Amino acid sequence: MKCQSCKSGNMSPSTTTYFADLKNCMIIIKNVPCMKCEQCGDVLYSASVTERLYELMEKAESLASELTVIEYDKIA
Ligand SMILES: [Zn+2]
Secondary structure: OOOOOOOOOOOEEEEEEEEOOOOOOOOEEEEEEEEEOOOOEEOOEEEEEEEEHHHHHHHHHHHHOOOEEOOOOOOO
């Protein structure tokens, strides 16, 4: 699988930290599984991971905390 951004790097399985800057809070989700470009570091998420990120963000938003740090694997 080739990178969509630089067109030459290889995408390989990795984990990353996802940042979301929402209206009234910041959310950091650690250890998110992704495909990462070995060359430019561009990151792609699968559809199921994206879905879960949105779920986690909704949950974090409902906590109404200014900054929420969560681990991808920890919340069911
Ligand atoms: Zn790339």
